[in-house]
Each structure stands twice: as C-alpha cells, then as structure tokens.
Amino acid sequence: MYLYNTLSHQKEEFVPNHPDVVKMYTCGPTVYHYAHIGNLRTYIMEDVLEKYLRYRGYPVKRVMNITDVGHLASDGDTGEDKMLKGAKRENKSVLDIAQFYTDAFFADCKKLNIKRPDVVEPATACIGEYIRIIEKLLDTGYAYLAGGNVYFDTAKLEKYYVFYDHDQEDLAVGVREGVEEDGNKRNKNDFVLWFTKSKFEDQALKWDSPWGVGYPGWHIECSGISMKHLGQDLDLHCGGIDNAFPHHTNEIAQSEAYLGHKWCKYWFHVHHLNTESGKMSKSKGEFLTVSLLEKKGYDPLTYRLFCLQSHYRRNLVFSWENLDNAAAAEERLLSRIAALDPADQSPVDQAALAALQARFTQAMDADLNTSLAVTALYDVLKAKTNDATKLAALADMDRVLSLDLLARAAARRETQETDPEIEGLVAQRTKAKQEKNWAEADRIRDELKARGIVVTDTPQGAKWRRV
C-alpha cells in the first residue's frame, strides 16, 4: 500500500521496519474538555488506517498517550496549563478532570466505532521516562538549564524544520498569539523539556526531578511514552496536521538527539475539519461534539461516513447541510443493503467476491482513499452476483470502514412496516404449507411476488420485505 509521508512530501510504499509488528503511535487527547468533532475526524481516519493495516495482514501494535499534564494553552510553552484551566472552570481537581474527560473521549470513540488502541498511557504515568531522556539530552549538550527550567537547544540540530520551512509562518504565529518572550531561551524555537520555575504557582501536579520539583513539557511525553512501549524506532506516527509544527517537529528533535539515529519512518497527518466560517475550535461558534450530533437526532456513525466520504489530506467543511447529505446517502445505502436476502443459501461466488474486494483494496492502497472505498460499497450492490456474495463482500469491507452496515440493515428489516393485507396472505401461505398444500402455497407466493413482496422462511417464521 502507498501512504503519503509528511516527512518526504510524497506517497511512499508502506514497508514496516520489522515484518512481525507495525509500530504505530498516535497523539492522544488533552483531557481538559470534550473532544470536538474536528479532533474526532483525526481519530476516525487513524482508526481506519489501523484497521486497514490489520486487514492487509500486518500485526499492529498501537500506542496512544493521554495528555493530563503539561499542555499549555498555546502549542508552545506559553499560556496557562490546559488541565489546570479545565479544573478551575469546573471547580474540580486536575485528576478528576482528567478521568472525566478521558472517559468521555472513549465514550465518543465507542459511538464512532473507533477501536481503543492496544496501549493507552496517561502522561503522568511515565515521569521516570521523561527524566531519563532529559538527563541524557543534558549530558550530550542538546539541552540546557536556564532560569530553573530545562530547554531543548534547537541550534544543536543540523535541521530543525523537518516537515516544512516554517520559519516565516512560525514568526507570524508568535505575533498572532501575542506570545510573550521567554528570556531564558537561547533560540526562538527552543522548547521546555521540564518546568520548575513555573509562572503558574498553583500547578497541581508536580514531581521530584534532578532539577527540582516540577513537571514535564508537553512534547517530551510522546517521545517518552512511545519509547517505553514501542522501543527505539517507530513505523508510523499519526496526528492532526496542526501537530506537525511545533509538536511533532519537537518530538523528532528530542527523540533523534536522544537516540542518535532516525526515529520514525512515516508521518501520517489528517487535515482540518473546518466550519463554513473557518477552522473549528472549542471556543469559537457552536461547540460541535458527538453529544450535540445525537441531540440533533444524528447517528454518530453518520458523521463517520461523512468523514470517510472525503480524503484525509483535504480540509473538510462541516455544515449541518453537508451532514444531511451524508445522512441521505447513508439512508439509501442501508435500505439497499436491507433489501438483500440474509437467508440466501447460495454459495458465495469466490471469484466475484475477490473482484469486489480488489476494488476496495485498490482504493485503500492508494493513500487510504476512503471516498473511493465507499464507492466500492455501491459497486457491491450493483454487482451481478447473488445476495450471499454481496453480503460477504460488504461484511469484509466493513471490517475497515466500521459503519455497522449489516447490523443496521438487519435492524431495518426487523422494524419492517406492518401491512395487514400482506400479513394475511403470508399467514395463508404458512397455513397452506402446514397442510402440505404446496400448490396453494406457491400460488400465494407468486401473488405476493407480483406485488413486489418476497417471503423468506426463517426459524422464527416467515418474514416478508419489499424489493
């Protein structure tokens, strides 16, 4: 399969470092508030990537951090700690806030059919890892102490801006956010590895360190957690595109300085979900959460389909109207699947199944083209093959897309309309069969068929549906 690698700016064939495991790392949520659906778009697409790797036969070990300390209001080192801000807002302890929003995050993931990663690690559980890395960075001259904090010295690197040439843009960010200068920094892009002299007197969580009581910077946690669980190299690192700089850039800086070799092979970045007025955020406009979608009567899986309908490297514009279009497409898809006969006893046509699967893998192998993969579902419905084969193909693709297609179609069959006249005919046919009056049973079946009704005999009795 081919994946776009942000590091090389091109699509590359995916070849993991080790044949026995794909090491995949995902930046997890900062648990100070509910996730908005823009954050969740990233997790949906990462979930699809993980499931597709497994579908292709790769054993995957996926690790995700939970940021419960150290993430300041800006992605640099300025502003208030987001966790502390959440705790103050809700008058709770930082740990209570972390637990509450971690649970809320995974509840949202469950509704969106996002699988929980194999390892989920809170940042506060790995302080020893960060200290070990920082000590070595100080020993080797990549880090320095200033004003009580430990900083990473970006001037020691041959190349700091590994993804893009951010220099100009980055300056603009500084001006825009009104970031105050940190006089301790030797270079503009240096970042904090460990805070002791915090301007936040009331920082709730602090640990002992060789440099005094304090807490870790945000970036170090992903390097520490990744190395703890996945060792000295990574195949895939995922996150939202806004994490490429400075977060991932800093992760690479400190990890490779620490390891002395290349760290991660492929960088997978999901682009923004925008509203019609611009980038989605928690503070601007309507706070779009999974709960809000539900409150408005949408199935969260409709949002998953909405995301799958577009490519992960394109910005996607969310509006209620766009979501309604996805809901209408979903409605058509599910009703057509519900019209397939689940009791079809014909053998699965293996050649037809393989041809349908090939369309799906072709789409997904091309840098995870999920919108074409969704089209492959319609190809299944249009194919000239029996229902058993179609249902097998849909079930197979849904292992990756996770839209609960078959279960939701089955639920539609259950809640079939009631029609006394047709039910009367179905009952007459059942009676004729019990009386072994086969001619009469067949006559009624044909009459129903002429009205566009198909009857299926199941262990629970005869079921009917319109075709």
Ligand SMILES: [Zn+2]
């Ligand atoms: Zn991270």
